[in-house]
Amino acid sequence: MTMFGLKESEVATLVRAVSVGGGEDFDRDAIEERFARATWSGLAEPGDRLAGRAIQQLGAVRALTAVVEHWDPERFAATLSADGDAVGDDDMAQAIDRWMPRLKSNTALIALRQAARFGARLLTPDDTLWPSRLNDLDWHAPSALWVRGTDEALAGIERGIALVGARAATGYGEHITMEASAGLVDRGYTIVSGAAYGIDGMAHRAALASHGLTVAFLAGGVDRFYPSGHDALLGRIVENGVVISELPCGSPPTKWRFLQRNRLIAAASMATVVLEAGWRSGSLNTAGHAATLGRPLGAVPGPVTSAASAGCHRLIRDYDAVCVTNPDQMAELAPLEHALLTIDEVAGAEQSAASSSAGSDSSSPRDTDAVRLLDALSARSARSADDVAARSGLAISTVRAQLGLLELDGRVTETERGWKRVASERSRRA
Incomplete structure (x- = not known):
């Protein structure tokens, strides 16, 4: 038998190999759903609104079938419009044109093989360890996640606070970040960041040094760590925390994907704190996503003469960020009693942010x-x-x-x- 024109036995073997728990109880429908979501993660760029809408309204399998069978834009748009706001034929045609160059029969199989080789797992919204706050992104939510790390850290995202900031961090910024990360870990929080140089890297290191949980969202595949200078750090996070991407293995990081990655950091966390940022720092993009999603937003002030803190002062002055100066004040942004689940509870159970960014000029x-x-x-x-x-x-x-x-x-x-x-x-x- 075949599945999307591929041998069903091969698809099933690979899907089970990268599924949480081994997927032994998966029936054909479950395997087909996971394979379709794995395919969509490479077919559409992160944050693709129409791809997300098609997956939500039609289901990942039927949406992929529509692309494979080359539905014309009018039929595709009419099917989506039947369950919600009208979709323009031109918008649908452009979306199909975006997806078609990547529609190759073996692309998802290659990504699954690479994931199995690196010990990565495929996570879908049906999994109990799926970060539930990502669903707030609605049509901009990821179709699936590729993860490397521990189940404890995945569950710990429910208690996560994002610590972000400039790559070109000063000694002041790194010191504040180290104290913030260690202090929040001591209070039971998980540290969420993007593994970049500067503030992100220090947030992860301090969490690990304090024997806490930390989560790194990447802008490329989890099989190719970026930046390369953080190979060792990301390896330690895999052992003691979790590394996550919405892109399949083999995907390179790009500027666009870094911006889209920021929406996941903001959405998955209870609150976001910007520790040091210049006037146009990329971390302000993360802050914009947090504000759009209604997540608590904090910013640490710095010397008024420091250009490295100008972005934080801008957030406080113009975007209603809360001025925070220590871990206690950061914890007040998102008290732990509001966290949803602990690891034990998880084991027994279950927008448009992509277009907004506070403190950065809107792009056409x-x-x-x-x-x-x-x-x-x-x-x-x-x-x-x-x-x-x-x-x-x-x-x-x-x-x-x-x-x-x-x-x-x-x-x-x-x-x-x-x-x-x-x-x-x-x-x-x-």
């Missing part, structure tokens, strides 16, 4: 497409428009239009072999 769809397209191009090797479409998750028509505009701006160039990103002056000098 064209700007967003340009970022994704530039991420997909190389300054060294030429790539065809079809290849760029598959890498960026953009429709081929959008890619061709954007390439023309970016060429006029002098940011890309076309060669006989394809398109290349123009290296910056700084890169050329380096």
Whole structure:
């Protein structure tokens, strides 16, 4: 028998190999659902609204079947519109054009094999360890999660507080972060962050040093740690905490995926605290997602003369962030009695944030497409428009239009072999 044109026995073996508990009790429907969600995690870019809506309204299996069977945009849009607000035929056509370049029969199988090789597991909303707060993202919620780590840390997300901040942290910022992380761990919280250099890394290290639980959300596959300088740190988190991504194994991190990763950090946590951030720090994007979701938001003040704390002061002054200076005040943002489940309870049981960001300028769809397209191009090797479409998750028509505009701006160039990103002056000098 086959499943989406693949051998059912092979699909079932791989799905069970990466499922929590081994999936021995899964029937065919459960296996098909998990495989469909695994496929969607690589088919659509993180935060894709129409992909999320299709999965929610039709179910992951039927939604994937619609793509595999090449439903026309009018039929697809009408099916979704029947259960909610109308979906425009043009929007649906663009979504299908985004997904089709990645629709290859063996892509999900390769990701599942890689996950099994690295000991990663596939988590879906049907699993009791699924972080329930992610459901607040609605149509922007991930179709599935790929995780490496302990069940205790996964359950501990329900008691999580996000500690985020600048990569270029000062000694002051790192000191405050170390005290905050250790103090919150001592009070029973799990530390959630993004494993970046600077504040994120210090938050994870201090949690581990205090024998606490910590969770790292990545912008690429859990089989390829990023940044590479944090290989050892992420390895320790796998042993004592958990590393999570909504992207399948083999997926590279990109600027767009970092921004989308931030919505998971904010959504999964009880509260978010920005410890040190410049005026335009990426951590303000996480703060924006937290505010949009109605999560408590705190910011640590710094010296008024320090540009490294200007973003925190901006959050306090303009975006109603609570001024917090120690672990006790941070804990007041989200008292633990409001946490949903403990590890023992879990063992026995169960928007649009992606478009908002406090403290950062709003981007037009064209700007967003340009970022994704530039991420997909190389300054060294030429790539065809079809290849760029598959890498960026953009429709081929959008890619061709954007390439023309970016060429006029002098940011890309076309060669006989394809398109290349123009290296910056700084890169050329380096």
